[in-house]
Amino acid sequence: MIMSPFCIGPPDNDFDTSSLQRCRDILYINIFDELHVDQPKTDHERDQIIRERIARNWLGSIKIPFSNVYVNGRLEGAYRLDVPTPLLGYSRDKVSVTKMEATNVISPTSVLRMFITMEPLLAPPEAVQQSFDSTESLELLNYARFWVSDLNQKFPNRDYKATVSDINGRAVFIPRFLRPLPLPQLGLTGTDATSAAAAGVGVDNQIICQQLARFVSLIPFLSDTVIFPGLCDIWETSDQFLRTMSGDDEEHAVLLNNYFLTLNKNSWIAMGVSIYSGPCCFVLTKEPGQRYAICWSVADGRDASTIDTWNPIRSIYLLANQENIWANIQEQDIPSRMNFDVENSKNWRPFFSRSFPRDTLPWTSVQPSDLHYENTRTEDVNILHVQIQDMLRRKMVDWREANVTSWHHVFQKRLQDIIKRGSIANGTDIEAVLAEFRNTYNIVGFALQMPYTTIQAIVDTVYSTNIYKHATNDIQFALAVHIHPYPNNILAVWIYMAHLTPK
Structure with a gap:
């Protein structure tokens, strides 16, 4: 067990609850491989002097917003380590065939079991009793209060709800946020695969779902506690969400669920508890004949079965679709121990x-019948590409002020060519293309992928990898940037960085 303290300060060093909720600091947990690297020696020093430097190669990270720790007081669970693919200079262990056949489950990555809390514990934000005007019928509102109250008496630790507040402060019945909505043209497969899938044409539905989940996860997250500190959750409709281009997990989950409904998926908005954010919304799907339900995280677009050990969902207490709401009244609320037959x-x-x-x-429904999508301007993407690349180059020089920062331009150009071909995620292709450099250099590198919010957020992420911390001049760096544009100025940013040391 390792205990690591972190120091985080609220805006203006103000520890008032509203100020703490506005704190947008990110807690980075990074994993490094520490190596002792021999330094060059002269011939007469070779047998008499040992000269080494310590190198720490970044392997992966976990990011947790401070506001999640503050609002929940503590977070605990097996956290999925975000390991870049590919990771130059390293290879993954293969799961043995015997283990694969015995468990029928393959863990896709590494996990860290962590317990996160604050010392001293800060005063938590006060819960707000929601009491708003509403366009719902008085009959429905009265029954909703009775339904939630009766459930809370039996399961006081589960946050049941039937209505939520819209952007105008009115109480709205949750299913009215859910309806099929037009899909964006993602253009990831050479054809308009999303439209084809919606029309029932022979396209792999699972791949389209993963692409849509990825698209939704790229829309910037902004917690309601940051926008409206001290207030309750505010739910936007999907068109409002795409206009503001930021929202909480509720907006992301509603949009993804509405896309899945267009694909005729058997899907629900699910409410539960995540090891990352505490109370959360996500999407749950379960097709007829499917043994286990699938949880779709709107934070990173990944899907996980309810029995997967790396599933970040710790409990589920509510499901809703466009027809009804179902409250979990099972003794268990852990996904792997639950029955998801809502007819029972x-x-x-x-x-x-x-x-x-x-x-x-x-x-x-409160949702519109159509969504407006705009093509992202190529000129704007190209300008941003140059700005990100120039900023990271300057920052690398600043961070390495005690050492010379030199760039391997041939290797760098090769990296950029690989990214343009779209084979960034194929480690085998990259290793083959870069094999010519292996004869003369030790190469370590990684690809970072993230939604675009600000250039500073990209700089902070690169800085957290410590790739600049090599106390030697006998090293060269390579940097390549790629931006994949989606509709409505939603951008996926790829940063590929590597360092080369002579053999």
């Missing part, structure tokens, strides 16, 4: 039932 009234309590049928209520 012993495990799931529906909002609409025989005692309170839906047919008697007026029903319209």
Whole structure:
């Protein structure tokens, strides 16, 4: 067990609860491989002097916003280590065939079991009792209060809800946020695969779902506690979300679920607890005949089965689709121990039932019938590409002020060519292309991928890898930048960095 203290300060060093909720600091947990590298020696020194330097090669990281730690008081679980693919200079261990056949499960990456808290514990934000005007019928609102109150008496630790606040401060029934919505043209497969999938044409539905989850995860996250400190969660409709280009996990989950509905997926908005953020919203899918449900994280676009050990969801207490809401009334709320047959009234309590049928209520969605997508301007992307590349070059020189910073331009150009061909994620292709450099250099490098928010966020991420911390002049660096544009100025940024030392 390792204990590591971190010092984080709120804006203006103000420890008021509203100020603490606005703190946007990120907690970086980075994993390094520490090596002792021989330094060059003269011939007469070779047998008499040992000269080494310590090198720390970055292997991966975990990012956790401070606001998540503050709001929840503590976070605990097995955190998935974000290991770049490929990781030049390193190779992954293969899972043995015997283990694969025995468990039928392959862990895709490494995990760290961590417990995160604050010392001293700070006063948590006060819970807000939501009481708003509403366009819902009085009959529905009264029953919603009874339904939630009755559930809370039986399961006080589960945050059941039937209505949420929209951007105008009105209470809205959750299913009214859910309806099929037009898909964006992602253009990742050479054709408009998303439109083809929606039309039922022969396209791999799972691949399209992963592309859509990736697209949604690239929209910047901004917690409601930052925008509206001291207030409750605010839910935007999907068109409002795409206009503001920032939102909490609720907006991301609603948009992804609405995309899945267009693909005729059997999907729900799910509410539960994540090891990363505490209370959260995500998307859950389970097709007929599928043994285990799938949890779709809107933070990174990854999907995980409910039985996967690296699934970040710790508990699930509510499911909702465009027809109804179901409350988990099972004794267990751990996903791997739950039954997800919502038709089983012993495990799931529906909002609409025989005692309170839906047919008697007026029903319209708050979502629009269409979404507006705009193509991202290539000129703007090219300008941003140059700005990011120039900024990182200058920062590398600043960070290495005690040493010379030199660039291997031939290797750098080769990296940029690889990225343009779209084979950045194929480690085998990269190793083959760069084989000519292996004869004369030891090469260590990695690819960082992230949604674009600000250039400073990119600089902070690169800085956290410590790639600049090599106390020698006998080293060269390479940097390549790629930006993949999506509709509505949503951008995926790839930063490839490497360092080369002579053999």
